[in-house]
Amino acid sequence: xxxxxxxxxxxxxxxxxxxxxxxxxxxxxxxxxxxxxxxxxxxxxxxxxxxxxxxxxxxxxxxxxxxxxxxxxxxxxxxxxxxxxxxxxxxxxxxxxxxxxxxxxxxxxxxxxxxxxxxxxxxxxxxxxxxxxxxxxxxxxxxxxxxxxxxxxxxxxxxxxxxxxxxxxxxxxxxxxxxxxxxxxxxxxxxxxxxxxxxxxxxxxxxxxxxxxxxxxxxxxxxxxxxxxxxxxx
Amino acid sequence: xxxxxxxxxxxxxxxxxxxxxxxxxxxxxxxxxxxxxxxxxxxxxxxxxxxxxxxxxxxxxxxxxxxxxxxxxxxxxxxxxxxxxxxxxxxxxxxxxxxxxxxxxxxxxxxxxxxxxxxxxxxxxxxxxxxxxxxxxxxxxxxxxxxxxxxxxxxxxxxxxxxxxxxxxxxxxxxxxxxxxxxxxxxxxxxxxxxxxxxxxxxxxxxxxxxxxxxxxxxxxxxxxxxxxxxxxx
DNA sequence: TCACATTTGTCCGTATGTATC
DNA sequence: AGATACATACGGACAAATGTG
Numbered sequence: 001x002x003x004x005x006x007x008x009x010x011x012x013x014x015x016x017x018x019x020x021x022x023x024x025x026x027x028x029x030x031x032x033x034x035x036x037x038x039x040x041x042x043x044x045x046x047x048x049x050x051x052x053x054x055x056x057x058x059x060x061x062x063x064x065x066x067x068x069x070x071x072x073x074x075x076x077x078x079x080x081x082x083x084x085x086x087x088x089x090x091x092x093x094x095x096x097x098x099x100x101x102x103x104x105x106x107x108x109x110x111x112x113x114x115x116x117x118x119x120x121x122x123x124x125x126x127x128x129x130x131x132x133x134x135x136x137x138x139x140x141x142x143x144x145x146x147x148x149x150x151x152x153x154x155x156x157x158x159x160x161x162x163x164x165x166x167x168x169x170x171x172x173x174x175x176x177x178x179x180x181x182x183x184x185x186x187x188x189x190x191x192x193x194x195x196x197x198x199x200x201x202x203x204x205x206x207x208x209x210x211x212x213x214x215x216x217x218x219x220x221x222x223x224x225x226x227x228x229x230x231x232x233x234x
Numbered sequence: 235x236x237x238x239x240x241x242x243x244x245x246x247x248x249x250x251x252x253x254x255x256x257x258x259x260x261x262x263x264x265x266x267x268x269x270x271x272x273x274x275x276x277x278x279x280x281x282x283x284x285x286x287x288x289x290x291x292x293x294x295x296x297x298x299x300x301x302x303x304x305x306x307x308x309x310x311x312x313x314x315x316x317x318x319x320x321x322x323x324x325x326x327x328x329x330x331x332x333x334x335x336x337x338x339x340x341x342x343x344x345x346x347x348x349x350x351x352x353x354x355x356x357x358x359x360x361x362x363x364x365x366x367x368x369x370x371x372x373x374x375x376x377x378x379x380x381x382x383x384x385x386x387x388x389x390x391x392x393x394x395x396x397x398x399x400x401x402x403x404x405x406x407x408x409x410x411x412x413x414x415x416x417x418x419x420x421x422x423x424x425x426x427x428x429x430x431x432x433x434x435x436x437x438x439x440x441x442x443x444x445x446x447x448x449x450x451x452x453x454x455x456x457x458x459x460x461x462x463x464x465x466x467x468x
Numbered sequence: 469t470c471a472c473a474t475t476t477g478t479c480c481g482t483a484t485g486t487a488t489c
Numbered sequence: 490a491g492a493t494a495c496a497t498a499c500g501g502a503c504a505a506a507t508g509t510g
Contacts, residue, residue, distance in 0.1 A: 011477090011506095012476095012477070012478095013477080013478075014292070014477090014478095022326070025330070026329045026330060038494080038495060038496080039495080039496070040495085048478075048479085049478060049479045049480070050479090050480095050496095051285060051288075051477095051478070051479070051480095052477085052478065052479085054285075054289060054496090054497090055288060055289060055292050055477095058248070058289050058292040058293055058296075059292055059296055062292075062293055062296050062297075063296075063323075063326065068495095068496070069487080069495085069496085070485080070486050070487055070494090070495055070496045070497080071485095071486055071487025071488055071493095071494070071495055071496080072486095072487060072488040072489065072492095072493060072494045072495065073487085073488060073489085073494080073495085074486090074487070074488085074494075074495050074496070075494090075495065075496080080330070082323075082326065082327055082330060083327075085323070086320075086323055086324075086327065089297075089316075089319070089320055089323060090320075090404070092256070092297065092316065093316055093317075093320065093404060095260045096259070096260060096314075096316060097400060099400045099401070103399050103400055103401060104401055106352075106399060106401075107399050107401035107402055107405075108401070110345075110348040110349070110351075111344075111345055111348065111405075113348070114344040114345065114347070114348050115344070117344075118340075165337050165340060165341050166331055166333045166337055167333070167337060167338055167340075167341035167342070167409065168341055170324075170327060171341075171345075171405055175401065245497095246496095246497070246498095247497080247498075248497090248498095272474080272475055272476080273475075273476070274475080282498075282499085283498060283499045283500070284499090284500090285497095285498070285499075285500095286497085286498065286499085288476090288477090289497095302475095302476070303475085303476080303506090303507080304474095304475060304476045304477075304505075304506045304507060305473095305474070305475060305476075305505090305506050305507025305508055306472095306473065306474045306475070306506095306507055306508040306509065307474080307475085307507080307508060307509090308474075308475050308476065308506085308507070308508085309474090309475065309476080
């Protein structure tokens with residue numbers, strides 16, 4: 001039995017309002033960078049109280065569609081932080097369900113390896129350039145005796161972008177957020193391993209520039225071993 | 235420059251409160267099924283107004299940690315609908331970023347195929363049983379001349395569970411939500427193709443029971459062709 | 469069936485904090 | 490530095506929903 005009619009009004013006003021605003025954003029009526037009127041005026045326009053608007057704002061804020069600033073010329077600002085929100089959502093699931101690092105590493109490398117097929121095919125000059133810069137910055141950090149961890153994480157996000165498939169971007173971005181979260185709980189930093197990982201990244205980049213799928217896959221497998229060792233040290 | 239000290243109090247009270255409650259849930263102090271005190275009492279305990287608590291509740295609700303009921307014996311109830319929330323999040327991204335169905339299908343089958351390695355290895359009797367029931371229900375629907383679409387979607391979610399890796403469960407659950415959302419926007423239902431898809435599912439299940447990886451992969455590729463045809467008809 | 473108690477949903481008015489000009 | 494405009498927060502009130510006697 002399917003329903004044919006939408007209810008005249010959803011149960012709660014703030015749900016109705018946040019949904020309406022969401023669909024305006026989807027339609028492109030509001031775009032990132034646009035400023036919304038202050039709470040009080042939105043309340044007037046919808047003919048509801050400010051409290052109701054505030055609860056709707058909490059929802060939109062949590063979805064990554066708006067941020068809110070206090071003070072003169074403040075108020076709700078349309079933004080696009082939806083990927084960040086998704087990443088924190090993944091981290092929440094991870095804490096809640098107590099997923100093991102081994103599980104994450106397994107799926108992550110599975111997925112990255114199939115993704116690599118598309119990267120080898122579709123990476124353009126801009127992707128290569130960004131990957132080069134990433135490896136360069138990582139090597140500089142190593143020289144300065146600081147950890148290249150952030151760059152090593154970013155390398156995989158850049159790979160996902162080079163696949164030109166947004167699903168991979170979403171998934172890898174989320175998984176790497178979990179990986180970073182794990183690492184942030186680790187006490188000791190293993191510099192030797194970080195250096196090895198950066199070295200593999202450089203080699204993988206080279207194999208991508210050669211469009212050499214076999215080599216890149218086998219390098220990825222070696223990288224996996226290194227990462228497993230790091231994750232096991234948790 | 236890293237920060238060493240947390241601020242005594244985060245900027246906004248409702249953020250502080252929702253974060254505190256989140257971590258209590260992570261620690262297992264509150265478990266699904268538990269009932270929280272009514273808003274007014276929570277407000278008293280935190281020594282803030284009811285309005286502040288309501289905004290914190292909006293956040294927790296949106297994260298999938300609580301639902302709220304009105305009336306006597308109502309109030310906030312701890313639940314675990316986090317996967318549903320994640321799925322709707324994916325759908326939002328999908329609408330916002332206007333991802334094409336082709337992109338989804340490509341990544342989906344890439345990922346499902348690597349996942350299949352683990353399914354073949356790890357599927358236990360309970361998984362097989364559930365998959366059997368799923369295919370049976372789909373075939374019954376076809377006999378009754380109704381669409382087995384819901385069952386066909388569920389088949390892939392069951393496969394993910396059989397992989398015994400929670401990352402796959404999360405990812406496939408989310409992607410299939412997007413696929414279902416797509417389909418819900420489609421006008422015409424192609425019964426012939428639905429029937430073929432269910433037939434492939436039955437064959438794939440058989441190959442899993444045989445622990446025959448090669449056969450299951452090749453069946454998956456044929457299934458991909460069928461699904462691509464359906465998605466192209468959007 | 470009806471009244472009642474409890475709890476969320478919504479409103480108004482007001483005060484305080486904060487960022488900008 | 491002071492005025493302005495905005496979000497944050499408080500308290501009290503009533504309406505609507507929902508289970509109970």
